[in-house]
Amino acid sequence: MIAPTEDAGRAVADGAATGTGAFTPAPYRVVERRVETDGVVSVALVPDSGEPVAWRPGQFNMLTVFGVGEVAISMSGVPGEGRLWHTVRDVGAVSHALCGTGVGDVVGVRGAYGTAWGVEELDGVDVVVVAGGIGLAPLRGAISLLARRPSGRGRLCVALGARSPDQVIFAEDLEIWRELGAEVELTVDAAAPGWTGSVGLVTAVLPQLSFDAGRAVALVCGPEIMMRIVARALVDRGVAADAIRVSLERNMQCGVGLCGHCQLGPLLICRDGPVRAYGEIAHLLGERER
Ligand SMILES: Cc1cc2nc3c(=O)[nH]c(=O)nc-3n(C[C@H](O)[C@H](O)[C@H](O)COP(=O)(O)OP(=O)(O)OC[C@H]3O[C@@H](n4cnc5c(N)ncnc54)[C@H](O)[C@@H]3O)c2cc1C
Ligand code: FES
Incomplete structure (x- = not known):
C-alpha cells in the first residue's frame, strides 16, 4: 500500500514556517487575479516579507480577509512558482470577500497545513x-x-x-x-x-x-x-x-x-x-x- 504522506503534528510545525506562530496570519499581497468561471476566482499571493511558505500539492492554507473571516483554501498552483495560487468558489461571506480582492490587496496567510497527495x-x-x-x-x-x-x-x-x-x-x-x-x-x-x-x-x-x-x-x-x-x-x-x-x-x-x-x-x-x-x-x- 502506498499511503498519503503525512506526519502527525506537521500542521503546527509547518504553520510556524510563516514565521508568525500558529495563529497569526502573515500578510500576503494579491499580485494577480484570474476569473476562472462565473463565481470562481484564482488569486496569486506573495508575502510582504520573505519567501512564500513551502508546500506540497494537497495541502491548504488558512486565508484571512481582514474584518470578514478566515477559511481553509487549498493551494492550486505548482510548487516552486514563487507565488501561492488559491482558487476560490464564491459560496459565502469569506469566499465572496476573497473572490472580490484585487491586485494590491492584502490577505492573511497561515500554513501550509495538512497532508499531501504524495x-x-x-x-x-x-x-x-x-x-x-x-x-x-x-x-x-x-x-x-x-x-x-x-x-x-x-x-x-x-x-x-x-x-x-x-x-x-x-x-x-x-x-x-x-x-x-x-x-x-x-x-x-x-x-x-x-x-x-x-x-x-x-x-x-x-x-x-x-x-x-x-x-x-x-x-x-x-x-x-x-x-x-x-x-x-x-x-x-x-x-x-x-x-x-x-x-x-x-x-x-x-x-x-x-x-x-x-x-x-x-x-x-x-x-x-x-x-x-x-x-x-x-x-x-x-x-x-x-
Ligand atoms: C481542507 C480544505 C480545503 C478547501 N479548499 C478550498 C478551495 O480550494 N477552494 C474553495 O473555494 N473552497 C475550499 N474549501 C472550502 C472553504 O474552506 C469554505 O468552506 C468555503 O469557502 C465557504 O466558506 P464561506 O465562509 O465563504 O461560506 P460559509 O458562510 O461557511 O457558507 C455559506 C454557504 O455555502 C455552503 N458551502 C460551504 N462550503 C461550500 C462549498 N465548498 N461548496 C458549496 N457550498 C458550500 C454552506 O453550507 C453555506 O450554506 C476547503 C475546505 C477545506 C476544509
Ligand atoms: S482541530 Fe481545529 S480545525 Fe482541526
Whole structure:
C-alpha cells in the first residue's frame, strides 16, 4: 500500500514556517487575479516579507480577509512558482470577500497545513486522477508534477466532471496535460449548444481510461458523494481501496489540531488530512465494507 504522506503534528510545525506562530496570519499581497468561471476566482499571493511558505500539492492554507473571516483554501498552483495560487468558489461571506480582492490587496496567510497527495512517491506508477468541479483546484499542482515525472514512466489518466461546459476550470491546463501525454476525459452534467463531449457523471468516463487497475494509485477530489461513488467504481475496476486517496473537507477553525471543529471519527482533518486513503476512512463516511 502506498499511503498519503503525512506526519502527525506537521500542521503546527509547518504553520510556524510563516514565521508568525500558529495563529497569526502573515500578510500576503494579491499580485494577480484570474476569473476562472462565473463565481470562481484564482488569486496569486506573495508575502510582504520573505519567501512564500513551502508546500506540497494537497495541502491548504488558512486565508484571512481582514474584518470578514478566515477559511481553509487549498493551494492550486505548482510548487516552486514563487507565488501561492488559491482558487476560490464564491459560496459565502469569506469566499465572496476573497473572490472580490484585487491586485494590491492584502490577505492573511497561515500554513501550509495538512497532508499531501504524495506525488513524490508515484514516479513510474499508473495514476488516475478524478476531480469534480472545484475539486480540480487541489489536484492541479499534483497533475502538473505527474505529467512531468522524471522517468517519464507510468500512465497519467485524468477524469474531470463539471456542471456545464462554462464551469470547467483551468481549461488551458487540460490541453497542456494532453500535450505532455496525459489521457484527459471531460464530462459535464448538462451540455450546452456546441458541446460535443461526454454528458453524465464522471464515473461514466472512467471505463475509457487505460490504466493498470491492479497497480494504479487514484487521487480523487470533489463533493463527498462524488468521491464515494468514484471510489466504489474504482474498487469495482480493481483498484485497491488503500490506493485510492481522497481529500476530505470539514469545517476548519484553528487549522492546527486544537479546536476539534474538523473532527471525523478519530481524525482531525486539519492535522490528519485532508488527504487520506479511502480504505482507511470509508467507514467514517458511512460506507459499508464491500
Ligand atoms: C481542507 C480544505 C480545503 C478547501 N479548499 C478550498 C478551495 O480550494 N477552494 C474553495 O473555494 N473552497 C475550499 N474549501 C472550502 C472553504 O474552506 C469554505 O468552506 C468555503 O469557502 C465557504 O466558506 P464561506 O465562509 O465563504 O461560506 P460559509 O458562510 O461557511 O457558507 C455559506 C454557504 O455555502 C455552503 N458551502 C460551504 N462550503 C461550500 C462549498 N465548498 N461548496 C458549496 N457550498 C458550500 C454552506 O453550507 C453555506 O450554506 C476547503 C475546505 C477545506 C476544509
Ligand atoms: S480545525 Fe481545529 S482541530 Fe482541526
